[in-house]
Amino acid sequence: MTPDNGEPTGRVTPAPGSAAPQARTSTGSRPTQGTRLDSWIGSYADRTHGMRASEIRALFAVANRPEVVSLAGGMPNLAGLPMDAIAETTHRLLATRGTTALQYGSGQGDERLREQVLEVMRLEGIEAHPDDVVITTGSQQALDLVTRLFINPGDVVVAEAPSYVGALGVFRAYEADVVHVPLDEHGLVPEALDETLTRLAAAGRRVKFLYTVPNFHNPAGVTLSLERRPRVLEIAQRHGVLVVEDNPYGLLGFSGEPLPAMRSLDEDGIVYLGSFSKTFAPGYRVGWAVAPHAVREKLVLASESAILCPSNASQLAISSYLENHDWRNQVKAFREMYRERRDAMIGALGEHMPEASWTVPDGGFYTWVRLPDGLDAQAMLPRAITALVAYVSGTAFYADGQGSDHMRLSFCYPTPERIREGVRRLAGVVEAEREL
Numbered sequence: 001m002t003p004d005n006g007e008p009t010g011r012v013t014p015a016p017g018s019a020a021p022q023a024r025t026s027t028g029s030r031p032t033q034g035t036r037l038d039s040w041i042g043s044y045a046d047r048t049h050g051m052r053a054s055e056i057r058a059l060f061a062v063a064n065r066p067e068v069v070s071l072a073g074g075m076p077n078l079a080g081l082p083m084d085a086i087a088e089t090t091h092r093l094l095a096t097r098g099t100t101a102l103q104y105g106s107g108q109g110d111e112r113l114r115e116q117v118l119e120v121m122r123l124e125g126i127e128a129h130p131d132d133v134v135i136t137t138g139s140q141q142a143l144d145l146v147t148r149l150f151i152n153p154g155d156v157v158v159a160e161a162p163s164y165v166g167a168l169g170v171f172r173a174y175e176a177d178v179v180h181v182p183l184d185e186h187g188l189v190p191e192a193l194d195e196t197l198t199r200l201a202a203a204g205r206r207v208k209f210l211y212t213v214p215n216f217h218n219p220a221g222v223t224l225s226l227e228r229r230p231r232v233l234e235i236a237q238r239h240g241v242l243v244v245e246d247n248p249y250g251l252l253g254f255s256g257e258p259l260p261a262m263r264s265l266d267e268d269g270i271v272y273l274g275s276f277s278k279t280f281a282p283g284y285r286v287g288w289a290v291a292p293h294a295v296r297e298k299l300v301l302a303s304e305s306a307i308l309c310p311s312n313a314s315q316l317a318i319s320s321y322l323e324n325h326d327w328r329n330q331v332k333a334f335r336e337m338y339r340e341r342r343d344a345m346i347g348a349l350g351e352h353m354p355e356a357s358w359t360v361p362d363g364g365f366y367t368w369v370r371l372p373d374g375l376d377a378q379a380m381l382p383r384a385i386t387a388l389v390a391y392v393s394g395t396a397f398y399a400d401g402q403g404s405d406h407m408r409l410s411f412c413y414p415t416p417e418r419i420r421e422g423v424r425r426l427a428g429v430v431e432a433e434r435e436l
């Protein structure tokens with residue numbers, strides 16, 4: 001049954017206080033998208049009330065017009081991937097193992113791929129067993145599963161201020177109460193975390209986990225310092241709070257070796273999330289979670305009920321990519337490409353926008369720009385789009401409406417020339433805004 005075809009198979013009882021269901025038309029003609037009424041307005045579960053399109057998704061269509069320089073999206077740049085070689089490996093995979101690749105698979109994920117994931121994580125000091133790993137449909141699904149396992153409506157998730165917009169969407173969907181803890185240029189501030197957890201405990205609030213992106217933060221661009229990592233863990237442990245370490249960018253650092261993951265310092269207090277989206281390609285939608293044994297078992301059950309199993313075709317394609325290509329060298333090439341783009345963006349900000357301030361990321365995709373006093377990133381966005389440049393307003397990255405004094409700029413996708421042009425256009429918009 002869908003509201004879009006045939007007769008409804010159920011009656012709609014409006015919830016108290018909600019609008020009555022709209023009468024359905026019995027003709028075959030469908031009103032256009034913009035005017036279509038929702039016959040099921042009274043039927044939705046309470047938890048859907050917090051669902052809304054992210055500010056980024058709403059921007060997507062307009063920011064993707066070729067004349068707009070988009071500093072908004074977080075799409076990795078795949079131009080450097082050896083497509084012919086990957087096509088050849090994929091062809092061979094289907095020719096030799098096609099009936100496995102196109103079949104259902106294990107709910108926990110392909111065993112060989114789980115072993116290979118261990119190799120990837122070793123670069124960040126993580127020692128684990130293949131049985132600790134669950135393959136997911138991107139780390140986004142892992143976020144959904146963890147939240148589903150732990151959150152009752154009204155439970156608290158503590159998260160950095162600002163936080164990844166896609167995680168906030170999941171937390172909202174499960175009716176979590178997000179409490180933000182400040183970041184500075186060295187990442188999450190441990191003293192502020194301790195204070196917040198103490199205050200929440202005193203108020204009788206149930207904090208279920210700390211959600212953190214320690215490396216090359218989305219959107220803030222900062223990295224949790226080596227010195228703070230054990231302190232954050234100690235504080236979480238002392239308050240009995242699980243840590244969800246979301247780390248899709250950890251191998252994309254611009255200087256030196258990858259920092260040890262928090263998961264390399266603790267096994268029982270952490271659910272670690274990884275992804276092939278930024279180090280290989282997001283289109284296969286393959287990520288993973290590493291969790292303490294009992295949590296891992298529940299994650300598999302939750303994943304099976306959501307999707308039965310992750311895509312075998314995607315997993316085997318990634319597995320044979322890791323087997324047959326120099327993936328370490330590919331990650332190095334990505335790092336160099338993104339570093340050049342970071343340099344273009346930071347250089348252009350220095351040249352054109354001296355009244356603003358920004359973080360200088362040592363990896364990843366993003367810089368976090370604080371606008372000159374009095375400017376509002378959300379209000380300014382339509383004027384930026386008119387000037388053919390797009391960004392994401394800082395308000396997208398908070399659960400509580402803060403952030404209008406910031407914007408996130410991404411340097412991952414456009415060429416360095418386009419980045420410089422985008423920042424030049426943006427500076428013009430900021431300048432005009434200051435004169436309003």
Ligand code: PMP
Pocket residue numbers: 074137138139140141164166213218246248274275276277282286287
């Ligand atoms: N976490 C963070 C911090 C991200 O930036 C993203 C993607 N932008 C994800 C999780 C989800 O990535 P994926 O599902 O592609 O693995």
